[in-house]
Amino acid sequence: RSVVRLHQVPKSLVDAILAAEDDRFYEHPGIDVLGLARSVGILVATGEKRQGGSTITMQGARNFFLTTEKTYTRKAYELLLSLEIERSLSKNQILELYMNQIYLGRRAYGFASAAQIYFGKPIHRLSIAESAMLAGIPKAPSSFNPIVNPRRAKARQEYILGRMRKLDLISNAQFLEAMKEQIRVVGRPTDFGVDAQYVAEMVRQQVVSLFPE
Secondary structure, three states: OOOOOHHHOOHHHHHHHHHHHOOOOOOOOOOOHHHHHHHHHHHHHHOOOOOOOOOHHHHHHHHHHOOOOOOHHHHHHHHHHHHHHHHHOOHHHHHHHHHHHOEOOOOOEOHHHHHHHHHOOOHHHOOHHHHHHHHOHHHOOOOOOOOOOHHHHHHHHHHHHHHHHHOOOOOHHHHHHHHHOOOOOOOOHHHOOOOOHHHHHHHHHHHHHHOOO
């Protein structure tokens, strides 16, 4: 994990995340009633419990405090926690926590680490096309990341770019340019270093205990 503050994140990435995960984030109180209603409608119509209706706040509550099991009890806790989080934190604080906490595959936690792992660059240098590709990963980190499955990652990226255009977050010229951009993906997660001083300190203490000065 490489923690960043919200002001360090490019607008294109914030817009891509909101377009992909929760475009009404700044309007709802932590629970998107319309999204939940759609999920309930699918459940009633098909009898299947599908992923959907979760806001960024709800995803944060689940990632920090709960498991991913699909039960009604867990969902109830998730809803209650989301309301409490919204009462305790500002929208920007919630989004910042989400962006640093979410798992994005290939041992990357948070979008700053993911930018380095997948594209070998700091988060502030991401293009619109790269931002949209990263924003597509949370849906299925193990199968939607561009190293494991470039085709699915590209399809998801194009969907998010379309959402960004539909929501008027990017211009038509930006949309067309991003769709055509050839993204260079770093093949191995070991091509860069993430600051992890706490791990280094654990190792140092063990080495000192095994091999005194």
